[in-house]
Amino acid sequence: MRTAEGLLAAVQCSPEAVAIHDRTTWVDLYAREGVVNDPVGSKPHRGREAIERFYDTFIAPNTINFHIENDVVSGMSVVRDLSLETIMSTGAVLNVPMHIRYDLVEEDGELKISRLAAHWELRSMIGQLLRAGSRGLTASAKLTPQLIGNQGIGGVLGFMGGLRSVGKRGKEAAAELLKSSPVTDASGQPVSPDLLRGATYRKFIAAGRTVSVTMDGSFGSGVVFIEFAPTSLVAESITVFSTSHRDA
Structure with a gap:
């Protein structure tokens, strides 16, 4: 079950449940103390009841399509590079x-999601809604009472915390760091500079204090996460998930 194939199969159950609006199956994918942090930078949803409210607010009213570009497995983690199409x-x-x-963790003999961390830019999504004309404005007007009803005022403020990120400056700092700074793999081991030589970087996403980046090279594709300090653009860690590091 802890093979790369087993981990990928467990993760794939999530978009499959979303596609058919199967609330129970989707929530059951999470461990008892599971966490949904979506988007990173917002207040996480911890435990079954909070995850159920997350589903009711953001998944149930919408049609969501996952367009997956690449998956990488390392240890007990799966990193998915994708775009999400949401039809409000x-x-x-x-x-x-x-x-x-x-x-992921093993709980009662089954693989369960202990934490989902979705790196995307809330400010950009709001911009898309505003540019969508009357349909976007109406969707925004409907989302607010849904948020309040399911999450409460504290939940609304927690979600809007996703607007705070390292932004453009963080992306620029990440691009510079990737040129020469030490990089570790998911297990914390240093990555050989040979792996990164000739790699190219695209799709910079700033979510909270993290910039995630798609990396392409002779090894295939992967994702790099640059974690910045709470109050500065000093990098606390640079971690790569790549096809050359599939060790599950």
């Missing part, structure tokens, strides 16, 4: 570039 109840369509990290 009003017909407004959003296309959001994203990196998702799923951390």
